[in-house]
Amino acid sequence: xxxxxxxxxxxxxxxxxxxxxxxxxxxxxxxxxxxxxxxxxxxxxxxxxxxxxxxxxxxxxxxxxxxxxxxxxxxxxxxxxxxxxxxxxxxxxxxxxxxxxxxxxxxxx
Amino acid sequence: xxxxxxxxxxxxxxxxxxxxxxxxxxxxxxxxxxxxxxxxxxxxxxxxxxxxxxxxxxxxxxxxxxxxxxxxxxxxxxxxxxxxxxxxxxxxxxxxxxxxxxxxxxxxxxxxxx
Numbered sequence: 001x002x003x004x005x006x007x008x009x010x011x012x013x014x015x016x017x018x019x020x021x022x023x024x025x026x027x028x029x030x031x032x033x034x035x036x037x038x039x040x041x042x043x044x045x046x047x048x049x050x051x052x053x054x055x056x057x058x059x060x061x062x063x064x065x066x067x068x069x070x071x072x073x074x075x076x077x078x079x080x081x082x083x084x085x086x087x088x089x090x091x092x093x094x095x096x097x098x099x100x101x102x103x104x105x106x107x108x109x
Numbered sequence: 110x111x112x113x114x115x116x117x118x119x120x121x122x123x124x125x126x127x128x129x130x131x132x133x134x135x136x137x138x139x140x141x142x143x144x145x146x147x148x149x150x151x152x153x154x155x156x157x158x159x160x161x162x163x164x165x166x167x168x169x170x171x172x173x174x175x176x177x178x179x180x181x182x183x184x185x186x187x188x189x190x191x192x193x194x195x196x197x198x199x200x201x202x203x204x205x206x207x208x209x210x211x212x213x214x215x216x217x218x219x220x221x222x223x
Contacts, residue, residue: 006151032210043112044152044200044214051210086152090210096165097142097212101151 002027004089006100013077014108021072021103023061023087033063033070034088036099044086047072057081077107111135113215115201121221122191130186130218134203142204142212143176143186147197155199158184160206191222 003026013019025031035047048056050063050070061072070087084104090097114133122128134141143155154168158178169175173191178184188195198219202212 034210036212043216044202046211049210088212096154096157096168098154099144099152 002031002089002098004087004098004100006085006087006103008103009101010104010106012106012108015079016076019074019077019081019105019107021085021087021105023070023072023100025068025070025087025089027068027089027091029091031089031091033061034090034097035059035061035070035072036086036088038084038086040083047085077105079107079109081105082107113201113203113213115199115215115218117218118216119219119221121223123223124193125190127187127189128191128220130188130199130201130220132184132186132201132203132215134182134184134201135213136182137205138203138213139181139206140204141178141184142202143184144200144202145197146200146217150197152200155186188220191220193222196220196222 005024007022033050036044037047038044059072059074061070063070084102086102087100088097113135116131120128139160141158145153145155156176157165173189176186198217200217201215204212
């Protein structure tokens with residue numbers, strides 16, 4: 001069965017420090033991976049997707065099929081990055097999107 | 110607004126009562142999802158509608174939960190005989206359709222069962 005695992009419920013870092021939010025998945029086919037973010041009092045929204053291979057707000061994520069991981073990274077965390085981050089998985093062909101349990105990132109001044 | 114709209118935003122009910130939660134997706138979006146968001150559980154998939162296909166109901170936690178989507182647009186999630194463990198935020202999302210990836214979320218309906 002397909003599954004998305006985010007092992008850290010809470011991650012606390014100082015401003016300017018690097019940050020890595022971990023995501024591992026299990027899926028036998030060719031998955032599409034996403035990161036969604038929910039800032040305080042805002043809707044859940046897409047941050048980035050692996051097929052775009054782009055950097056959004058300084059965040060990047062590389063799909064590692066060998067390790068079945070899609071970790072989210074940023075070299076220098078900012079206070080405004082404090083939010084709830086969810087890793088998500090789907091596949092082509094009209095498949096549902098499933099999410100991990102989420103990681104709350106807290107960036108301290 | 111052109112976003113996903115959910116109502117009510119807050120619902121407090123007594124154990125054993127039935128509740129209905131409504132979702133208006135973005136116009137033209139053929140895919141619609143319901144998720145449940147609770148502390149420590151993340152985003153739990155409930156049900157997925159895609160066009161005229163049979164919905165994927167594999168995430169519904171019990172037969173007290175049901176959902177329908179009328180005319181390929183508005184959806185209603187119904188919880189019968191509510192229990193305290195049903196308390197959560199229920200999120201609706203829509204997307205353009207098959208293989209379009211990005212989900213657009215509503216603000217959610219917070220359900221509290223006393």
